[in-house]
Structures are given as structure tokens and as C-alpha cells.
Amino acid sequence: MEHQSPESLVIKALSIGELKDVDLTISPGEIVCLSGESGSGKSRLLRAIADLEVHQGQVCLGERARESMAAHDWRRWVMLVPAESQWWGDTVGEHVCHIKEEDLEALGFSRAVLGWQVSRLSSGEKQRLAAIRALSCQPKALLLDEPTANLDDDNTAKFEAWVLKKAQEQQMPILWVAHDEAQIQRVGHRHFKIRGDHLEVAK
Amino acid sequence: MSVIDLSWWQLSIAAFMVIALAVVSMIAKLNVGKPILIAALRTVIQLTLIGLVLEALFSVGSFHWVALMAGVMLLVAGREVMARQKHRLKGGWAFGIGTVSMFISGFTVTVLTLTVVIGPDPWYTPQYAIPLLGMLLGNTMTGVALSLDRLTEAVWRQRSVIENRLMLGQSWQEAIGDFRREAMRSGMMPMINAMAAAGIVSLPGMMTGQILGGSPPGVAVKYQILVMFTITVGSGFGAMAAVSAGSRRLFDERERLRTDRLTAAKP
Numbered sequence: 022m023e024h025q026s027p028e029s030l031v032i033k034a035l036s037i038g039e040l041k042d043v044d045l046t047i048s049p050g051e052i053v054c055l056s057g058e059s060g061s062g063k064s065r066l067l068r069a070i071a072d073l074e075v076h077q078g079q080v081c082l083g084e085r086a087r088e089s090m091a092a093h094d095w096r097r098w099v100m101l102v103p104a105e106s107q108w109w110g111d112t113v114g115e116h117v118c119h120i121k122e123e124d125l126e127a128l129g130f131s132r133a134v135l136g137w138q139v140s141r142l143s144s145g146e147k148q149r150l151a152a153i154r155a156l157s158c159q160p161k162a163l164l165l166d167e168p169t170a171n172l173d174d175d176n177t178a179k180f181e182a183w184v185l186k187k188a189q190e191q192q193m194p195i196l197w198v199a200h201d202e203a204q205i206q207r208v209g210h211r212h213f214k215i216r217g218d219h220l221e222v223a224k
Numbered sequence: 225m226s227v228i229d230l231s232w233w234q235l236s237i238a239a240f241m242v243i244a245l246a247v248v249s250m251i252a253k254l255n256v257g258k259p260i261l262i263a264a265l266r267t268v269i270q271l272t273l274i275g276l277v278l279e280a281l282f283s284v285g286s287f288h289w290v291a292l293m294a295g296v297m298l299l300v301a302g303r304e305v306m307a308r309q310k311h312r313l314k315g316g317w318a319f320g321i322g323t324v325s326m327f328i329s330g331f332t333v334t335v336l337t338l339t340v341v342i343g344p345d346p347w348y349t350p351q352y353a354i355p356l357l358g359m360l361l362g363n364t365m366t367g368v369a370l371s372l373d374r375l376t377e378a379v380w381r382q383r384s385v386i387e388n389r390l391m392l393g394q395s396w397q398e399a400i401g402d403f404r405r406e407a408m409r410s411g412m413m414p415m416i417n418a419m420a421a422a423g424i425v426s427l428p429g430m431m432t433g434q435i436l437g438g439s440p441p442g443v444a445v446k447y448q449i450l451v452m453f454t455i456t457v458g459s460g461f462g463a464m465a466a467v468s469a470g471s472r473r474l475f476d477e478r479e480r481l482r483t484d485r486l487t488a489a490k491p
Binding site for chain 1: 393
């Protein structure tokens, strides 16, 4: 099971809140962007896929149905990175699993960051470290909720390049909630908008 | 040693001192004059009634009546545990979890103490069973209420932290572990403090009462030690049981945090 065989993320007839019967398949290595007005239910859709909220519908990773495994194993595989990350320990290092030097460097950190006090992190640093923390748990699919909202242009570019590389290398399906049209053009293979109770292909 | 019985006119002198306190606090505009008088009146009425009940119970001494009394005490304690929580579990769970955990720990410790340690004949002799259970339930109630309140309050405030831990693939036990341990600890602290301070800072009420009632201090001390040990064990296990059951109820079968199972705070 630990063997990294690339698998697609398959969402079938998922309903949560206003959204009804969402069907979506994200292939290995594919980045699907999702946009919509605030309050349209983007974050709730991600939470439903990660099985954090009560909802209807099915989600599978390849052949494996979510219900066939423990909920925490599912979330470790299908990793949600929320717009606002939470930190419970004193130092950054207490929150990570298997950290890779190259990931830290790709986003402008060094190993020393693991000893930093969480209370002194800026919102931008928190956001980048939250993504590194999530990747350090070696997920098989990623759900990103506005991951560059607190980043300047330079760091946004670094972040995009890093995620694109990761998606390629590890053949992860990625669902990326984004606002910025230019960013969606740069990273997304497909783009959906939430319109009322369903997803609509943008353009 | 004979006991000096208190007559009602002697008690009324003490009551007069309470009235004096109420009057002075009214003059000082402390706004507690009326509460003092009402609380004092409640003490008189409630204790007189319970005195009558206990006298009747002691004279009958049958198991059924002792069990009924114990059951009523448990239900009242369960209600009190529920009332002391700001965010409580909906649908009777707050009452159920509090009552069941007090029943498990409180009754087990009481019955064990009666049968194995003190050993009156029969073991449910109300002179021993009811005071022991009363002391135990009263303190277990505090421990259970405190720990459940701490747990639900922490979960309510820190739900995004718990959810973020879930997102990172932690099991529900891991995600709530810190809060669970903290809640259990807070339920045990009062008794740990009471044991540490006993006899130095404060003379425990039960022992004082027993000495005033004519028992030799040596016997009173032994009973006090016994009671404090049983209370510590009862409230400790009670808090652990309540927090375990309560935190389980805060997650569903897919390990989702269900804050919708808690009531919002009432003003």
C-alpha cells in the first residue's frame, strides 16, 4: 500500500450545502482549478472530499473507495490544506512528518526553520509552511484552498513552480481553489466555476 | 464523652449573626444582602428536611429505601453536572454521560469501601452508606462537571485546530489528545489540592463535624483520610470516564469533529 502507484481522484454524485451531484475525475498529475464567489461553497466542497463534513456522495482514490478505509488514513492520502492553517505546538518542527530539504529550499526556507517559534511566523510564512507540512505526510492527492492568498508575487511564483513539479513527480491529482485568473491560466489544466448548485466548465 | 445538643434558640443566635452580616452588606451596597438571607433560609429548610429524611431512613434501614435515596442523589447530581457546562452535548448526552460516569465511579467506590474497608452489617447500613455516598457524589460531581466543561469549552474554542490536525491525517484520539488530557487533569486538581492542604491550611469539614460530635480525633482523622482517598479515586475515575465518553461523542464514525452536537453558549 505504501507503494506510490499514481491514481486519480474520483468524485461521484457529491452533494453538500447548495452544491448538488458534483461529478469530477482528476487524473494523476492533473491540476484542476476551482473558482467561485465567496460563500459559493468551494471550501465546503474540499472539506466534503476530505470527509470532514457530513454530506452525500462517494469519493474514490483509484479503485479504493473512501468508506473502505479508516477516515484518518483517507485524510492522510487526500490531504486538505486549508486557507488558514492552525498550529498547536511551539516550534515548526513539532508539526511535520518526513520533511525533505528540497521542499524547504524550494519555498525559500532552510532546515533552521524547524526550530522557529510558531508564534513569530508571518501569515505568508505560515501559509508556505502549511503546504510543506502537508506534503511531508506524503499524500496521494492534494486539495489546496487558496494557497497563495497571503503570498507576494515572488513567493507565489516559487509556490506555483514547486506544486507543478510535485504534481509531475509524484503524479498527484490536485484540486486547487483559486481567485486569480492569471494564476489559474498558469497552473490549471482544467478550470471549473461554481454556478449555483453545480460546477461549470469555465470558458 | 457526651455531646452537647444544640437547641433551636442557640442556633437562632448564629442566625442573628448572619442577619447582621446581611444588614451590613446592604449598607455597604454590596448587593449580596438578599442572596445571603435567601441562601441561609435554604440551608435551614433543606438541611431540616434531609434530617427528617435521614432519621426516617435510619429507623427503617431497608435496602430498597437506601437504594432509592442513592438513586435520587445520583439523578440530582447528574442534573447539576449538566447545568454547570457552558457548551453541553445535545440530546440528553450531557446528562447521560455525567450520570453514568458518576454512577460507575461513585457507586463502585462506595460499595467497595462499605463492603471491604468499613464493613458494617449489613453493608448498606444507612448511617454509613448515605453520608459516604453523599460526600463522594458531591465531590465526584464537581470533578466530572469541571472536566466536561473544560473539554467542551476547549473543543468549542479550538475546533479549527482539531480539524486541521484531522486534515493532516491524525486519528481523532490524537487530534483531541491534548484537550482530553487537560480536561481530565482539571477534574482531578481540586482533590489533589485538597489532599495536599488537608490539616495544614484547612481542617476538613467532615472531621471537624465528627470531633464536635464527640468522636476522638484519632478516629475522626482515620475516617477523614478514608473519605479523602475515596473522593479522590471517585472523582478521578469519574472525570476520566466522563471525558473519554464525552470526547468520543464529539466525533462520528468517520472521525469528523461534530461541534453541531454541542449547544451554543447561553448568555
